[in-house]
Every structure is written in C-alpha cells, then in structure tokens.
Amino acid sequence: MTDLAQTITGMDLWRLALPVVSRRDHGIGSVEGSCEIIVLRLTAEGGAEGFGEASPWSVFTGTPEAAYAALNRYLRPLVVGRKVSDRAAIMEDCRYAVAHCTEAKAALESALLDLEGRISGLPVWALLGGLARATIPLSVSLANPDFDQDVELLGRLRDDGVRLVKLKTGFSDAAFDVMRLERLRNDFPEISVRVDFNQGLQPGEAMVRVRDVDSFAPDFIEQPVRAHHFDLMAELRAMTKSPLLADESVFGPEDMARAAKEKIADGVSVKIMKSGGLIRGQTVARMAVANGMTAYGGDMFEAGLAHLAGAHMIAATPEISLGCEFYQATYYLREDILESPFPVANGAVIVPERPGLGIRPDLAKLDHYAVEGSAQ
Ligand code: MG
Numbered sequence: 025m026t027d028l029a030q031t032i033t034g035m036d037l038w039r040l041a042l043p044v045v046s047r048r049d050h051g052i053g054s055v056e057g058s059c060e061i062i063v064l065r066l067t068a069e070g071g072a073e074g075f076g077e078a079s080p081w082s083v084f085t086g087t088p089e090a091a092y093a094a095l096n097r098y099l100r101p102l103v104v105g106r107k108v109s110d111r112a113a114i115m116e117d118c119r120y121a122v123a124h125c126t127e128a129k130a131a132l133e134s135a136l137l138d139l140e141g142r143i144s145g146l147p148v149w150a151l152l153g154g155l156a157r158a159t160i161p162l163s164v165s166l167a168n169p170d171f172d173q174d175v176e177l178l179g180r181l182r183d184d185g186v187r188l189v190k191l192k193t194g195f196s197d198a199a200f201d202v203m204r205l206e207r208l209r210n211d212f213p214e215i216s217v218r219v220d221f222n223q224g225l226q227p228g229e230a231m232v233r234v235r236d237v238d239s240f241a242p243d244f245i246e247q248p249v250r251a252h253h254f255d256l257m258a259e260l261r262a263m264t265k266s267p268l269l270a271d272e273s274v275f276g277p278e279d280m281a282r283a284a285k286e287k288i289a290d291g292v293s294v295k296i297m298k299s300g301g302l303i304r305g306q307t308v309a310r311m312a313v314a315n316g317m318t319a320y321g322g323d324m325f326e327a328g329l330a331h332l333a334g335a336h337m338i339a340a341t342p343e344i345s346l347g348c349e350f351y352q353a354t355y356y357l358r359e360d361i362l363e364s365p366f367p368v369a370n371g372a373v374i375v376p377e378r379p380g381l382g383i384r385p386d387l388a389k390l391d392h393y394a395v396e397g398s399a400q
Contacts, residue, residue: 036397037065040394041059060080062127075329079327094129131330141379192221193224219245220269234264261288276299293319293320294341
C-alpha cells in the first residue's frame with residue numbers, strides 16, 4: 025500500500041466569525057463587524073491532516089450556512105472512507121452531488137491537496153504542475169466609505185512596499201470616485217491603480233461612469249455591471265481604452281467559455297471560491313489566455329488558509345499574470361487564523377515551499393472564533 029492509499033477517516037468543520045478592522049462598501053454590498061468562513065480538516069488513517077477554507081459572501085457566491093451544510097451533510101459521505109489518492113474522483117463526484125456551493129468544493133479540494141502534500145512531502149504547487157513563480161505581486165483593495173482612513177492605509181502600504189491597489193467604485197456617487205482617483209494619482213504616483221465596480225452600476229449610467237474612470241487609465245476596470253449583463257459588458261469592453269475585467273460574470277470554466285465567445289472582457293479574475301477548486305481555477309485561467317485574455321488572482325473575504333490555497337494555485341499557473349489580492353489576513357482581519365503569518369514581504373506574497381499548503385491553522389483560534397462546528 026502506498027502512503028496515498030490511506031483512507032480518509034475524519035472530517036471536522038468549524039464555522040468562524042472573524043472580526044474585521046473597518047467597514048467596507050462594494051457595488052453589491054457591504055461588510056462590517058466580521059466575516060464568516062468555514063474551516064475543514066480531513067484526517068487520514070495514518071494521522072496526517074489536511075486543511076481547507078470556504079470563504080462565502082452571501083451577495084456574491086453564497087452563504088456560510090449553505091457552505092457548511094454542503095460539506096457537513098452532502099459532501100462528507102463522498103469523502104470519508106475514500107483513499108487520499110482518489111482526489112480527482114472525489115472532486116468529480118462532489119461536483120454534481122450538490123449544486124453551486126463552489127466555496128465548499130474549493131475548501132474540500134484545498135484540504136485534499138494539503139493532505140496529499142503532507143503525506144508525500146510536496147508543496148501543493150508541485151501537485152498542481154510545478155512552480156511558475158516564487159512570489160506574487162500583492163494588490164490591496166480600498167473600499168472604506170471614509171476615504172481618510174484609506175489614505176492612512178495607503179501610507180502604511182507604501183511603507184510596506186505595496187505598489188498595487190484596487191479602488192472599489194460605484195457604491196457612492198461619481199464625484200466620490202473621481203475625487204479618490206485624483207488623490208491616488210497626485211499623492212501616490214508610485215502606486216498602480218486598478219478599479220472594481222463589483223456590479224454596482226445600473227445599465228443607464230454605466231457608459232458615463234465607466235468613461236469617467238477610464239480617463240484615469242487604470243490597469244483594468246473590473247465588472248461594472250451585473251453578472252448576467254453579458255451584452256453590456258461586451259459594449260463596455262469595446263468602448264474602454266483600459267482593459268475590462270470580468271469577475272462576477274465568470275465563476276467556472278463554463279462561464280469562461282461563454283465570456284470568451286461573447287467577448288465580454290479583456291481579462292478575468294480567477295478565484296478558487298468561484299471556480300469550485302484550484303484545478304478548475306487553473307482551467308479558467310488557461311481558457312482565458314488561450315482566448316487572448318489575461319488572468320488575475322482574485323479572492324473573497326478570506327483568511328490566511330484560503331490565501332495559501334490561492335497562492336499555491338497562482339504559483340503553479342503562469343497564465344495568472346496580473347498579481348493577486350490576498351491582503352485580508354495582513355490588512356483587514358483583526359487576527360488571522362494561521363499558526364504563523366501569511367507570508368507577505370515587499371509588496372508580494374511569498375509562495376511557501378514546505379509540504380502541503382505550508383502553514384496550518386492555529387486550532388486554538390479556530391475554537392475561539394467558532395460559532396458552529398462538528399469538531400468541538
Ligand atoms: Mg471583483
């Protein structure tokens with residue numbers, strides 16, 4: 025029996041509420057107080073453990089209650105009792121066992137890969153095809169309705185070597201967006217700016233509001249209108265000088281196929297919480313590039329465990345060339361859940377080299393922040 029022929033004997037879950045440092049507004053909704061995630065632990069018969077995180081957002085991907093139930097009730101019987109080596113078969117079985125719940129499937133695949141990596145002594149990026157890059161440029165999103173607080177944060181980011189920010193627009197009036205872009209260009213010229221509307225614009229105003237932002241020539245303009253407005257996305261893409269990025273319009277490879285066919289964007293934000301796993305995220309990125317588009321490493325309101333999974337995916341996916349936004353563990357959560365800090369230095373994520381995801385969650389923190397769980 026090879027080591028990977030071990031049976032998966034345990035699945036434990038924690039639903040956590042993690043306090044955050046400030047309110048944040050986005051086109052589709054706000055976050056205040058805390059964000060909720062699910063942490064999953066798989067245990068193999070030899071005692072090895074693998075961890076994964078589901079990071080839902082109710083207005084975007086789904087609810088924490090649904091992600092928890094998907095894992096606890098519907099996916100558990102398809103995982104416990106299977107072999108560690110059966111990762112691809114397990115993920116295929118889980119894909120159709122419960123509709124949607126892509127965050128739950130991402131957590132499961134992360135935990136399977138972490139477990140496989142820890143048993144085999146390989147980092148997750150090695151299991152995903154090998155290393156394309158050892159560091160990933162980090163973008164930090166600015167979404168505080170009190171812009172003075174974001175200016176304070178910008179000073180800290182500049183000191184830390186961060187050179188990419190993404191301004192969340194479209195949650196207030198056009199003047200507020202233009203004022204903030206002018207301040208960024210004038211006061212922080214060394215920092216590159218991306219813009220994300222998070223679907224916040226109505227069809228009747230989208231052309232004018234996007235044109236305003238386009239005049240600042242940001243690196244890209246992300247998802248100005250609702251996810252299902254493919255026609256309008258294509259019109260905006262044809263109009264803008266800056267590249268247009270699709271985020272909410274593209275979850276998995278199936279959406280990506282339609283997005284490429286209908287030419288709705290110049291690039292796509294790839295998120296494991298949307299695609300339903302790391303492998304499907306890689307597929308989205310490869311389809312994008314094969315169709316002449318670019319790919320960016322997006323995320324949800326995540327803790328460090330999900331950041332690690334995303335970092336390993338991007339490390340092994342040369343097509344994801346626009347950096348990443350794994351900033352919440354460092355700049356947004358009051359306290360992250362990992363045993364040691366999510367690795368960021370000089371404005372970049374440092375890809376871990378240790379087996380599995382490289383860092384474990386701190387079990388005491390999981391118990392401290394748990395609001396529901398099967399492991400207590
Ligand atoms: Mg976005």
